[in-house]
Amino acid sequence: MELTPVTDLPEVRPGDDLAELIADRADDLEGTVLTVASTVVSKAEGRTADLEEYPVSARAEEIAAHIEDVAGEEKDPRFAQAVLEESTELLVEAPFLLTETRFGHITVNAGIDRSNVPEHDLLLLPKRPSESAERIRQGLEDRGHEDVSVIVTDTSGRPFRHGQRGVALGWAGMPASRDWRGERDRDGRELGVTVQSVVDELAAAANLVTGEGADGNPAVVVRDWEFGDLEGSDELYRSVEDDLVRQALREWRFE
Ligand code: GDP
Ligand code: MN
Ligand code: MN
Ligand code: MN
Numbered sequence: 001m002e003l004t005p006v007t008d009l010p011e012v013r014p015g016d017d018l019a020e021l022i023a024d025r026a027d028d029l030e031g032t033v034l035t036v037a038s039t040v041v042s043k044a045e046g047r048t049a050d051l052e053e054y055p056v057s058a059r060a061e062e063i064a065a066h067i068e069d070v071a072g073e074e075k076d077p078r079f080a081q082a083v084l085e086e087s088t089e090l091l092v093e094a095p096f097l098l099t100e101t102r103f104g105h106i107t108v109n110a111g112i113d114r115s116n117v118p119e120h121d122l123l124l125l126p127k128r129p130s131e132s133a134e135r136i137r138q139g140l141e142d143r144g145h146e147d148v149s150v151i152v153t154d155t156s157g158r159p160f161r162h163g164q165r166g167v168a169l170g171w172a173g174m175p176a177s178r179d180w181r182g183e184r185d186r187d188g189r190e191l192g193v194t195v196q197s198v199v200d201e202l203a204a205a206a207n208l209v210t211g212e213g214a215d216g217n218p219a220v221v222v223r224d225w226e227f228g229d230l231e232g233s234d235e236l237y238r239s240v241e242d243d244l245v246r247q248a249l250r251e252w253r254f255e
Contacts, residue, residue: 001225003209005217011118012218014046019139022219029145033225035206036136037218038154038169039116041126048120054081066094079112079122086110086124091249098249103128104237105169106246107156115212126152129170137172149173149227153203155212159245166207168199168236175232183230195233 006026012018018036023029042048054060056077063084064077080097084090087099087110099110103125111125126132133150140148152170157163168176180194206220240246 002223003206003220004223005209005215006219006221007217009040009216009218012040012043014043014048016044017139018044018219019136019143022136023140023143023145026219026221028223029140029148029221031147033149033151033174033202033222034136034140035151035153035166035203035210035220035222036133037210038111038125038129038152039113039123040218041129041132041136041152042113042123043117045126045132047124047126048117049082049122049124051076051078051082051121054078054085056081057084060084063090063093063097067096079109082112082122082124083110086112091246091253101125103130103169105154105156105167106237107154111154111156111169125154125169130172131170133170133172147173151199151203151206153206153210155207166200166203166205166210168197168203171199174199174227175234176236177233178227179231179233195235197236198227199236 006022008025009021018040022034060077060081064075064080067075069075083097083099086101088102089100090097091100091106092098097109098106100106101110105111113123117123129152133152137148137150150172151168153166154169155164156167176197176199178196178198180191180196183191185191202222206222209220210217
């Protein structure tokens with residue numbers, strides 16, 4: 001497989017049509033996977049915000065008093081308020097905020113980003129990233145680029161390990177996972193549990209190309225990769241019943 005950035009994309013503005021911006025700068029997209037950083041999806045969708053828009057609740061005040069920002073200063077309670085408003089559940093409130101976003105992604109600070117955001121304080125994640133991915137996919141198809149799968153990505157931390165990596169927030173034109181269950185290994189043993197989250201694996205690979213700083217490469221074209229014949233699944237976000245880690249966090253919180 002080959003991953004190449006879509007070069008020369010401008011600073012993305014509210015109302016921009018990402019499919020158009022990308023189609024103008026890339027050809028031979030048929031049959032590829034296109035990854036797009038959520039940062040530019042959010043910018044195009046006008047998901048910027050400013051701290052002054054968040055009148056602080058007592059809860060946000062209380063939360064902020066327990067957390068320090070990177071400079072060791074007490075967290076701005078307006079930021080805590082923004083995180084609460086983007087979230088359906090607060091799982092950890094100190095030493096950092098871990099929440100579930102409205103579309104099911106569990107991440108620090110509800111994924112609110114302060115990097116690569118000119119003119120505003122905050123960039124919120126797209127409201128419904130799979131719908132964003134579908135709009136881009138449809139926009140490309142309307143411009144003659146058939147059979148493109150689209151993944152909206154973000155850089156995210158993970159439990160148990162240092163470092164961040166790319167993850168998929170939303171996807172369109174392909175399933176999220178490849179189900180290996182029932183396949184056989186080299187010894188003929190049947191695989192019982194392996195469901196491969198291909199959208200996350202592609203997002204992580206693409207993140208190597210986008211970089212995290214000033215590179216200016218939010219979109220990556222993945223060529224010569226195929227989903228293949230295995231059964232697909234769109235389950236990515238675990239439900240509470242199915243999520244031991246989240247259940248443990250809830251118990252720990254209420255003790
Ligand atoms: P995130 O992982 O979705 O939070 O996005 P990042 O902030 O890590 O940015 C991913 C890539 O997109 C980096 O190469 C940034 O330099 C680039 N980027 C961010 N915003 C823009 C933009 O408006 N235009 C362009 N051309 N690149 C951008
Ligand atoms: Mn960022
Ligand atoms: Mn981000
Ligand atoms: Mn990133």
